[in-house]
Amino acid sequence: xxxxxxxxxxxxxxxxxxxxxxxxxxxxxxxxxxxxxxxxxxxxxxxxxxxxxxxxxxxxxxxxxxxxxxxxxxxxxxxxxxxxxxxxxxxxxxxxxxxxxxxxxxxxxxxxxxxxxxxxxxxxxxxxxxxxxxxxxxxxxxxxxxxxxxxxxxxxxxxxxxxxxxxxxxxxxxxxxxxxxxxxxxxxxxxxxxxxxxxxxxxxxxxxxxxxxxxxxxxxxxxxxxxxxxxxxxxxxxxxxxxxxxxxxxxxxxxxxxxxxxxxxxxxxxxxxxxxxxxxxxxxxxxxxxxxxx
Numbered sequence: 001x002x003x004x005x006x007x008x009x010x011x012x013x014x015x016x017x018x019x020x021x022x023x024x025x026x027x028x029x030x031x032x033x034x035x036x037x038x039x040x041x042x043x044x045x046x047x048x049x050x051x052x053x054x055x056x057x058x059x060x061x062x063x064x065x066x067x068x069x070x071x072x073x074x075x076x077x078x079x080x081x082x083x084x085x086x087x088x089x090x091x092x093x094x095x096x097x098x099x100x101x102x103x104x105x106x107x108x109x110x111x112x113x114x115x116x117x118x119x120x121x122x123x124x125x126x127x128x129x130x131x132x133x134x135x136x137x138x139x140x141x142x143x144x145x146x147x148x149x150x151x152x153x154x155x156x157x158x159x160x161x162x163x164x165x166x167x168x169x170x171x172x173x174x175x176x177x178x179x180x181x182x183x184x185x186x187x188x189x190x191x192x193x194x195x196x197x198x199x200x201x202x203x204x205x206x207x208x209x210x211x212x213x214x215x216x217x218x219x220x221x222x223x224x225x226x227x228x229x230x231x232x233x234x235x236x237x238x239x240x241x242x243x244x245x246x247x248x249x250x251x252x253x254x255x256x257x258x259x260x261x262x263x264x265x266x267x268x269x270x271x272x273x274x275x276x277x278x279x280x281x282x283x284x285x286x287x288x289x290x291x292x293x294x
Contacts, residue, residue, distance in 0.1 A: 003015060003016050003042070003043070003282065003288065004288055006233075006263045006264060008151070008184065008186075008205045008206055008233060008263070009184050009205050011150055011151070011184060013045065013070075013151060013263075013264055014043075014044070014045045014264065015257070015263070015264050015265070015288060016253070016264070016265055016267055016278070016282060016288070017045050017046070017047050017072060017264060017265070017266045017267070018038060018043055018045075018046060018047065018266075018267055018268075018269055018275065019046070019047035019049060019053075019266055019267065019268045019269070020034050020035060020046070020047075020053065020056075020268075020269065020270075021268040021269060021270040022270070027052070028052045028055060028056050031052060031053055031056040032056040032059055032060060034269070034271070034272065034275075035056055035057065035060050036060060036063070036064075037272050037275075038269075038272065038275050039060060039064060039069070041275070041279070043275075044066075044068055044069055044070060045069075045070040045071070045072070046069075046070075046071050046072070047071075047072045047266045048071040048072055048073045048074070048149065049074050051143075053071075054071065054073060054143075054144075054148075057069070057071045057148070058148065061148075067147075070148075070149070070150065070151075071148050071149045072149055072151055072152075072153055072186075072266070073143075073144045073148070073149035073152055073153065074152075074153045074154075074156065074188075075140060075141060075144070075152055075153070075154050075178070076140075076155070076156040076157075076158055077154060077155055077156065077158045077159050077162060077170070077171055077174050078156070078158035079133075079136055079137050079139075079140035079141075080132055080133055080134070080136065080137030080140070080170065080173070080174045080177075081130055081131070081132065081133065081158065081162065081167075081170055082130070082131050082132075082133040082136070083126070083129065083130050083131075084129065087133070087136065088130065088158070089158075091122075093118035093120075094118050094120050094121060094122060095122070095161055095165070096118075096161065097118045097119070097120065097121050098121040098122040098127070098165065099161060099164045099165065101121050102121075102164075103164055122165070127165050127166065127167065130162075130165070130167055130170065131170075132170050132173045132174070134177075137174060137177060138177070141177065141178065141181055144183070146181070146182040146183050149183070150183065150184055151183065151184045151185075151186055151205070152178055152183040152184070152185055152186065153186045153187075153188050153208055154171075154174060154175060154178055154185050154186065154187055154188065154204075155171075155187050155188035155189050155208070156188060156189070157189070157190055159171065159187060159188060159189040159195070159199075160189040160190055160191045160194065160195060163189070163194070163195060163198045163199060164191075164194070168198065168199070168201070168202070171187070171199070171202060172201075172202060172203070175187065175202050175203050175204060176203065179203065184205045185202075185203070185204045185205060186204060186205055186206045186207070186208055186235065187199055187202050187204040187206075187207050187208070188207070188208035188209070188237070189208075189209060190209070190210060190217055191217050191218060192209040192210065192211055192216045192217055192218070192223040192226070193216070193217070193218045193219050193222045193223050193226060194217075194218065195207070195209060196209070196223075196226045196227070196230055196234075197226070200230075200232065204232070205233065206232065206233035206234065206235050206263060206264075207230075207232060207233070207234050207235065208234075208235040208236075208237050208266070209223075209234065209235075209236070209237060210236075210237040210238045211223055211224075211227065211234075211236045211237070211238075211239070211256070211260070211262070212236065212238055212239050212240065212241045212245060212252060212255075212256070213241070213245060213248075213251065213252050213255045213256075214241045214244065214245065215238075215241055224259075224260060227260045227261075227262065228260060228261065233262075233263035233264075234260070234262045234263065235262065235263060235264045235265065235266060236256050236262050236264070236265040236266070237265075237266055238266075238268070239252055239253065239256055239265040239266070239267050240252055240267055240268070240278075243268075243274075246274060246277060246278075247277075249267075249277060249278050249281040249282075250281035250282075250284055250285055253265065253281070253282065253285055253288065254285055254287070257285070257287045257288060258285075258286075258287050
């Protein structure tokens with residue numbers, strides 16, 4: 001059985017896309033080895049969240065001599081945003097502290113242990129002076145090619161942050177540049193219930209957010225209701241809840257594909273055994289069984 005696919009802007013994309021989980025993004029030997037094994041079992045599309053994943057994928061394409069192999073690369077929108085001529089990430093603590101002060105964020109986000117903190121916050125005039133940095137953005141974009149990654153996942157945590165600062169205009173410019181370079185953009189973020197209403201106007205083919213049977217930022221029930229009513233394709237990030245739902249992947253994917261009607265999910269795996277478990281469960285899920293040819 002091959003995993004079924006859906007069509008986004010006349011381009012095929014699998015309904016389950018696999019991402020190789022490693023202890024370190026430098027663990028290229030594990031990445032290429034696992035990619036090779038599951039490619040031989042029929043997988044033709046891989047999530048490529050790091051440079052090492054992309055390098056391993058390109059090596060797999062070379063070894064397999066298979067031009068139909070497809071990757072999903074990631075581009076942080078921070079790479080296109082500057083303040084006073086400096087990359088926005090140099091002001092990360094100030095950015096997040098401004099958002100934490102101005103938005104009614106849940107306590108789980110306000111007290112997030114890895115969130116940067118600063119007593120200094122942006123004024124509205126300073127927020128207005130955050131600008132698009134075309135040179136830095138085009139340089140970051142130049143690492144990718146639409147023949148390798150026809151779909152490009154654009155966003156990351158700065159996707160949420162720029163939306164929260166009211167600077168969706170910067171994101172729109174970046175999505176436009178991505179399209180202009182021959183990619184099909186997929187917009188991603190972490191704050192599902194905040195992102196979907198705010199980012200709906202973007203010219204994106206789909207929206208990738210963390211959603212699974214147990215968890216979503218900020219509120220699972222609200223996120224589910226939004227997804228059911230959302231009129232653009234949604235892709236689930238972390239569909240197996242960091243592995244907690246691996247033993248119940250059939251139920252997890254049934255919730256996503258049958259109840260929420262998402263178009264695809266990006267599932268992390270760390271071994272061939274984990275892949276086989278998902279593969280076997282997917283074969284028993286009616287919505288993921290390809291129709292028989294007649």
